[in-house]
Amino acid sequence: MPKKPVIGLLGGGQLGRMLCEAAGPLGIEIVILDEANCPAKQVNQNAKHVTGSFKDPEKIRELAARCDVLTIEIEHVNTDILEEIATKGVTTGPGTVKKIPVHPSWETIRLIQDKFLQKEHFSQAGLPVAPQMAIESRPSMLDALRESYERFGFPFMLKARKGSYDGRGNFKVSGVQDFEEAVNVMGKLPLYAEKWVPFVKELAVVVVRTEDDEGRLRDIYTYPTVETIHEDSVCTKVYYPPRKVPADVCEKARGVAAGVVKTLKGRGVFAVEMFLLEDASIEVNEVAPRIHNSGHYTIEAVPYMSQFKAQLCSILDILPRSLKLQPRVSSAIMLNILGGAREDSHEALADLSASLYDDQMDIFLHQYGKTSKPGRKIGHITATAYAPDTDLEQLVAPLVQEVDHIRQ
Numbered sequence: 001m002p003k004k005p006v007i008g009l010l011g012g013g014q015l016g017r018m019l020c021e022a023a024g025p026l027g028i029e030i031v032i033l034d035e036a037n038c039p040a041k042q043v044n045q046n047a048k049h050v051t052g053s054f055k056d057p058e059k060i061r062e063l064a065a066r067c068d069v070l071t072i073e074i075e076h077v078n079t080d081i082l083e084e085i086a087t088k089g090v091t092t093g094p095g096t097v098k099k100i101p102v103h104p105s106w107e108t109i110r111l112i113q114d115k116f117l118q119k120e121h122f123s124q125a126g127l128p129v130a131p132q133m134a135i136e137s138r139p140s141m142l143d144a145l146r147e148s149y150e151r152f153g154f155p156f157m158l159k160a161r162k163g164s165y166d167g168r169g170n171f172k173v174s175g176v177q178d179f180e181e182a183v184n185v186m187g188k189l190p191l192y193a194e195k196w197v198p199f200v201k202e203l204a205v206v207v208v209r210t211e212d213d214e215g216r217l218r219d220i221y222t223y224p225t226v227e228t229i230h231e232d233s234v235c236t237k238v239y240y241p242p243r244k245v246p247a248d249v250c251e252k253a254r255g256v257a258a259g260v261v262k263t264l265k266g267r268g269v270f271a272v273e274m275f276l277l278e279d280a281s282i283e284v285n286e287v288a289p290r291i292h293n294s295g296h297y298t299i300e301a302v303p304y305m306s307q308f309k310a311q312l313c314s315i316l317d318i319l320p321r322s323l324k325l326q327p328r329v330s331s332a333i334m335l336n337i338l339g340g341a342r343e344d345s346h347e348a349l350a351d352l353s354a355s356l357y358d359d360q361m362d363i364f365l366h367q368y369g370k371t372s373k374p375g376r377k378i379g380h381i382t383a384t385a386y387a388p389d390t391d392l393e394q395l396v397a398p399l400v401q402e403v404d405h406i407r408q
């Protein structure tokens with residue numbers, strides 16, 4: 001058998017860990033750049049791993065020199081170095097320079113890193129997004145906040161253009177009284193303002209994109225639409241199928257997500273976060289150019305092609321062409337485990353998961369090997385049901401209660 005290409009991974013958190021868990025049985029080798037003993041390295045021994053930061057140019061070059069293709073589990077990486085490696089190459093030995101493809105494309109990662117430019121790009125492609133305006137080019141931030149109010153009314157959302165996750169770069173401006181705090185908290189960052197979206201639900205679709213070696217789009221595949229619940233701006237729960245959302249709306253969301261990913265470059269998995277409005281219209285919130293929390297349920301719900309396996313197969317260009325991402329379950333609920341006040345707050349969850357054994361549902365506990373800190377994503381639980389009439393929400397209610405309790 002010819003040797004499979006070696007994948008270099010920037011970042012070794014829980015997403016990287018689950019990617020490694022999918023790679024093992026497929027005989028795919030992954031080399032990770034991150035700190036020693038990060039969650040992904042705990043489950044994947046490899047003498048080629050690089051210890052250091054996935055922001056460090058030298059370390060990224062070192063990783064690239066040991067691999068055939070690079071990918072990411074976090075979008076906040078140095079795209080200048082990725083561009084250099086993909087277009088000019090990296091020294092792999094004395095006098096040998098080799099270009100290493102980056103998937104998704106460094107251009108896509110760069111575009112997505114700036115949430116304002118990302119949404120300008122989607123808007124120009126005719127995709128539905130909330131109205132927005134850049135802030136940093138104005139003479140004074142207070143003037144810009146006033147202009148945002150004139151354009152969008154209150155409340156509006158002030159967002160960091162770069163580096164944000166779990167809502168950490170977002171500031172809701174509810175009235176003039178918030179301006180001063182907005183300047184104090186956000187004033188040093190490149191910002192944009194976004195119209196408040198009075199959504200009834202948040203939806204997400206994980207999309208797989210394939211292309212040929214010349215960068216021509218080949219296929220787009222979509223997993224089903226899911227409902228995501230964010231509490232304090234952090235995703236806490238995911239429901240497949242979405243609750244009380246008509247099937248045609250779910251299909252529309254899949255179509256929007258496919259349209260979004262068509263406009264991007266590179267192979268791999270993308271997650272499209274969307275808002276569903278009262279009138280059943282959909283707006284794109286943002287895209288993650290990688291495996292995503294909203295797709296964790298696919299490990300058990302689409303076992304033959306989870307989002308992690310899809311990431312591996314698409315970047316290695318070995319994805320079956322007539323793939324149907326049809327879940328093997330009738331419903332699934334994913335609950336994030338966020339660290340509680342004490343380091344061991346979550347420990348009762350393992351026993352509770354086991355005690356809820358029921359012949360109508362299966363429960364799968366995933367722990368990420370991270371030290372618990374308040375609010376930190378340290379694991380997740382997926383519950384699945386197979387019979388269409390199973391009330392999965394009711395069956396998992398004790399678990400929902402416990403994960404909510406830990407978080408408080």
Ligand code: ATP
Pocket residue numbers: 130157159164165166167168169170194195196197198199202230233273285286
């Ligand atoms: P992520 O961890 O998903 O990358 P992020 O820091 O990039 O998060 P966003 O996705 O922009 O943040 O926003 C986080 C949450 O804040 C959204 O899921 C949504 O609940 C809420 N939100 C964001 N933008 C708006 C808006 N314009 N109107 C209303 N709510 C919003």
Ligand code: MG
Pocket residue numbers: 164165166286
């Ligand atoms: Mg984001």
Ligand code: MG
Pocket residue numbers: 273285286
């Ligand atoms: Mg988001």
